[in-house]
Amino acid sequence: MNLVELEKIKEKALEEHIPIIMDDTLEVIEEYLKENKPKKILEIGTAVGYSAICFTKVLEENGIIDTIEREHTRVEEAKENIKKMDLEDKIHILEGDAVEILPTLEDKYDVIFIDAAKGKYPFFLKEALRLLSKDGIIFADNILYKGYVLSDYNKHKQRTAVRNLREYIKETTENEKLDTKILEVGDGLAITKFANR
Template sequence: MSGITFDYVEQYIKSLICEESDILREIEEFAHKNLVPIVQRETARFLEVILTIKKPAKILELGTAIGYSSILMSMYANENSKITTIERDINMIEEAKKNIEKYGLTSKIEIKQGDCLEVLKGLKDKYDLIFMDAGKGHYNHFLPECLRLLNKDGIIVADNVLFRGMVANDELVKRRKITIVKRMRSYLDIVSKDKGLITSVIPMGDGIAVTTRRKIIDE
């Protein structure tokens, strides 16, 4: 049990998800074998739905790892979509490049190497969708830059926001994770209370927060 939902609920939801494509299954198996963290299957399916509905042309991803979610998003986004993804670990980048090249997506996915916040500060483009999946204790630091880079009707999808249930329950918090939990609570507090934003927190996978700008209705 992940601490987010009851185990029987998780298992039932997973049973409803069809087998991944050969491309994703191969990368998924590599990740499990080599203990590389990638998005959970429920989260992957959620991204597929959001991308199919939104059809974003420009996507920004924080946290490339081995390219699993970049490739997933490329498959379901706008046909001419471009993805910019940020990763600091050179070993992860090398593996991601192999996967991206192997599946013919080099022209659609660009990896930027470096500290996530520093890279964010140097970006100028606007994005239709931003997927946060890096530096779990720094989402609140990434947010101002992400909002600067987000198109007016863009969406921010943040993964792992309930962090194994610890964010919602003090009894689950492990001492060495206190800082991450406090900062993730801060992130959720900011996006939930900002009157210019509207956020929904979904207890799926390891917790997903979906944020967009609130439409101002003239009185």
């Protein structure tokens, strides 16, 4: 992989205030992917393709990533970046709202990375559980949202997002069929698998 080009994509995104995955969160996910070599990854929230490009470093040889993005200008930039990195055969962008696209998907995924509208996390979880392979894993980024989620934060501005992130945590930690860890890396990362009980 051309790491100089990858660094340029990252720097440009940061300069333009496009929210991309934080380094410590990426490290945790990459560590898991290295050990498990997934074949199929689903990402909800492409932005300009940075995280998807990073994940290809640790995919199984014939592995692929489907990634969903609703903002057309970001889709265009992601396509350019993916082309520059010569990864068009590995990363497929599904353009549109994940709320509409997810219910149309049928294939199972080994890894699902949720990194889009926080107010939709409970819906994304429901769909991710339907699409997850038996030994698969779901990563949900920004789950602690600047610390608001575990505090008594109740201001109007981000209230819906915070309520929905709390609901995601409640569902994944209280459902007996699931095992979930919440890590305080980056903006908070929830890691969920089916329980082996």
